[in-house]
Amino acid sequence: MRLFARARTRKAAGIAAAGVVAIAMGAVLFAGSGVYNIAASSGHWTVVEWFLEFGMRNSVKRRAWAIEVPPLGDPDLAVLGAAHFHRACVHCHGAPGIRADLTAQRALPPPPDLTRVSREWEPNELFWIVKHGIKYTGMPAWVALDRDDEVWAVVAFLRKLPGLDEAAYRKLALGSEEAPQQSGRNIAEVGLVADVVGACARCHGTDQRGPASGLVPVLHGQPREFLLGALQSYADGTRSSGMMQPVAQELRGDSIEKLATYYSSLPAPAPNRPRGEKAESAAALATAGDSAAGVPACIGCHGRTALAAYPRLAGQNAPYMANRLRRWKSGLPASSNPETIMAPIARRLSDAQIGELSNYFASLTPGGEIGRSP
Amino acid sequence: MKKLLAGLSAALALAGCREGQPVLFAHSLEAEAIARLAWVLFLGGGAILLLVVAAVWTAIRGPSAMRRYLATPRMVIAGGVAFPAVVLTALLFLNVTLMHSAARAPSDKPGIVPITVSGEQWWWRVAYAAPGGAAFESANEIRIPVGRDIVFTLRSADVIHSFWIPSLGGKVDMVPGRDTRLRVHATRPGVFRGPCAEYCGGAHALMALQVTAIQPHEFDAWLSGEGADAAPVQSESAREGQRLFLASGCGTCHAVRGTPAAGTIGPDLTHFASRRSIGADTLPIDRGNLLRFIAEGQKVKPGNRMPEFRIFSPGQHDALATYLLGLR
Numbered sequence: 209m210r211l212f213a214r215a216r217t218r219k220a221a222g223i224a225a226a227g228v229v230a231i232a233m234g235a236v237l238f239a240g241s242g243v244y245n246i247a248a249s250s251g252h253w254t255v256v257e258w259f260l261e262f263g264m265r266n267s268v269k270r271r272a273w274a275i276e277v278p279p280l281g282d283p284d285l286a287v288l289g290a291a292h293f294h295r296a297c298v299h300c301h302g303a304p305g306i307r308a309d310l311t312a313q314r315a316l317p318p319p320p321d322l323t324r325v326s327r328e329w330e331p332n333e334l335f336w337i338v339k340h341g342i343k344y345t346g347m348p349a350w351v352a353l354d355r356d357d358e359v360w361a362v363v364a365f366l367r368k369l370p371g372l373d374e375a376a377y378r379k380l381a382l383g384s385e386e387a388p389q390q391s392g393r394n395i396a397e398v399g400l401v402a403d404v405v406g407a408c409a410r411c412h413g414t415d416q417r418g419p420a421s422g423l424v425p426v427l428h429g430q431p432r433e434f435l436l437g438a439l440q441s442y443a444d445g446t447r448s449s450g451m452m453q454p455v456a457q458e459l460r461g462d463s464i465e466k467l468a469t470y471y472s473s474l475p476a477p478a479p480n481r482p483r484g485e486k487a488e489s490a491a492a493l494a495t496a497g498d499s500a501a502g503v504p505a506c507i508g509c510h511g512r513t514a515l516a517a518y519p520r521l522a523g524q525n526a527p528y529m530a531n532r533l534r535r536w537k538s539g540l541p542a543s544s545n546p547e548t549i550m551a552p553i554a555r556r557l558s559d560a561q562i563g564e565l566s567n568y569f570a571s572l573t574p575g576g577e578i579g580r581s582p
Numbered sequence: 583m584k585k586l587l588a589g590l591s592a593a594l595a596l597a598g599c600r601e602g603q604p605v606l607f608a609h610s611l612e613a614e615a616i617a618r619l620a621w622v623l624f625l626g627g628g629a630i631l632l633l634v635v636a637a638v639w640t641a642i643r644g645p646s647a648m649r650r651y652l653a654t655p656r657m658v659i660a661g662g663v664a665f666p667a668v669v670l671t672a673l674l675f676l677n678v679t680l681m682h683s684a685a686r687a688p689s690d691k692p693g694i695v696p697i698t699v700s701g702e703q704w705w706w707r708v709a710y711a712a713p714g715g716a717a718f719e720s721a722n723e724i725r726i727p728v729g730r731d732i733v734f735t736l737r738s739a740d741v742i743h744s745f746w747i748p749s750l751g752g753k754v755d756m757v758p759g760r761d762t763r764l765r766v767h768a769t770r771p772g773v774f775r776g777p778c779a780e781y782c783g784g785a786h787a788l789m790a791l792q793v794t795a796i797q798p799h800e801f802d803a804w805l806s807g808e809g810a811d812a813a814p815v816q817s818e819s820a821r822e823g824q825r826l827f828l829a830s831g832c833g834t835c836h837a838v839r840g841t842p843a844a845g846t847i848g849p850d851l852t853h854f855a856s857r858r859s860i861g862a863d864t865l866p867i868d869r870g871n872l873l874r875f876i877a878e879g880q881k882v883k884p885g886n887r888m889p890e891f892r893i894f895s896p897g898q899h900d901a902l903a904t905y906l907l908g909l910r
Contacts, residue, residue: 550889555806
């Protein structure tokens with residue numbers, strides 16, 4: 209009897225194994241024969257489309273489940289996200305008043321209209337999609353996977369996007385940048401510039417205008433050598449940013465030099481936000497350092513007479529500075545110059561010191577000396 | 583056989599090496615006392631081992647009367663309890679007396695040379711009292727006069743380190759928030775090495791100290807020179823190096839007395855070039871090693887607190903090295 213049972217189990221196992229082999233061979237035969245139509249032009253069968261969508265949605269929800277959402281209400285975040293969205297996402301997804309590129313829309317699946325579908329996702333899910341991208345859809349991953357702070361800026365914008373009309377979108381993404389009037393010949397020769405207006409200026413401002421978002425650094429009047437180094441390290445990938453790396457990589461020929469010269473020559477912009485309150489302890493830290501904690505005085509490298517490879521901090525945006533210092537503190541690796549110098553020092557600062565120092569430098573007159581009252 | 587011979591001769595050469603950190607070649611009264619105690623231990627321990635082996639042999643092969651005698655309770659108590667208790671107590675007493683006399687040394691008696699050494703991750707801050715009375719700082723190397731009482735005051739700025747120059751004295755921990763003392767009376771000149779002898783974090787293995795014992799008159803001359811400010815820079819290249827040193831922020835961590843560089847976070851560099859090593863005995867001092875330490879210090883001494891300065895051009899490197907190697 210027992211012998212009989214064992215023979216039966218063995219037979220069942222044999223059938224199962226044969227089944228698995230048959231399915232695998234069938235799959236290879238199916239793919240190898242070229243029967244399946246891979247054409248984007250023909251679309252999916254309804255059932256296949258449902259199945260793929262079902263799998264995708266559940267995968268995103270499952271993976272985004274444990275992601276903690278930081279506060280996204282800060283307008284600086286949405287402005288930065290919008291400016292990046294305008295450069296990197298509009299081509300495929302479109303925006304209020306801007307139709308998505310027709311060629312991109314012929315992809316399968318077509319990139320969705322985000323003014324509509326952004327509502328369908330929770331912030332943590334949007335974050336996961338923007339950061340990791342989605343296989344076989346054409347949705348790319350974030351260029352710098354260690355810059356979650358940038359991804360959250362895009363998420364903050366996407367949360368606002370469904371409620372924006374054309375004017376509100378342009379104000380958020382482009383600020384006060386206006387497209388120049390173009391002649392027919394000019395359009396013929398260089399294309400319409402309406403939507404690429406303000407490549408750098410959109411975020412960093414120009415002549416009299418500073419950055420639109422406090423999370424973006426003021427470049428006006430920084431040493432040319434410092435700006436050059438920063439752009440080059442973005443371009444060669446040693447400094448990580450999903451926003452700046454693609455921009456810097458596009459700069460060919462002597463355009464990096466020209467940009468560095470341009471921004472270094474600009475006078476300080478008028479501050480576009482009230483100066484933060486100043487802590488006395490921050491002034492002491494900036495001018496004398498904290499020996500016990502191994503923090504040297506900021507003035508040693510960021511004062512007026514410091515090396516041109518270092519940035520000047522008087523008048524810098526406080527949210528930008530605080531974010532940059534906190535990223536290092538939370539472990540963002542530093543491999544570019546002069547980041548290798550600052551990152552270990554930033555890691556010795558307390559969170560409170562970072563906040564106070566950022567407000568202190570923001571309160572100083574740009575181009576002025578550290579330690580003097582503005 | 584050849585290998586064995588080579589190994590033996592290497593061991594002999596090592597044993598014969600009187601510089602570095604040999605334990606049994608004492609160069610101070612304190613180390614001599616320790617070495618004496620060590621010999622008492624080795625010889626006494628050897629003699630006791632022989633006795634034990636003899637007893638074991640007798641217990642197995644000896645005449646039956648002897649074996650019976652060895653098995654009596656009196657023998658067991660005398661040899662197994664009383665003897666070790668007496669010997670170990672005597673050794674403890676010797677040891678404690680020895681440590682006590684070196685550690686309880688007063689640091690303010692006339693004629694004493696007081697030197698304060700602070701262990702920091704991962705280097706040594708050294709402070710001398712100049713003849714005039716004003717203290718000044720140096721780092722990672724200590725000079726001491728032969729034939730005078732030196733009292734080290736040992737402290738720590740962060741975690742527990744341990745000060746141990748085997749040729750000059752016993753090991754003394756450097757405990758945060760507490761001063762410990764060690765008296766040393768060097769008897770012969772020489773250069774002695776001491777590793778940090780308590781694990782103190784990442785770069786612990788690359789934290790060592792060199793002590794040079796010199797004749798008293800040489801020491802006095804050296805001390806007044808070491809206490810003086812850095813000599814003004816002479817060449818154009820050194821001037822450019824000094825400008826770079828200040829503009830790139832080196833002076834916020836390092837002091838060069840007599841210049842605006844007054845940082846106290848890292849080692850004082852006033853007479854940097856007169857030292858024998860870079861990075862607390864990590865690399866011998868020379869131009870190439872100096873530039874490596876500046877530009878890729880995290881490879882040379884992983885975890886050390888100085889950031890890597892990769893910003894300099896070859897020309898700037900040259901100027902910096904000329905300036906720093908001119909700080910004699």
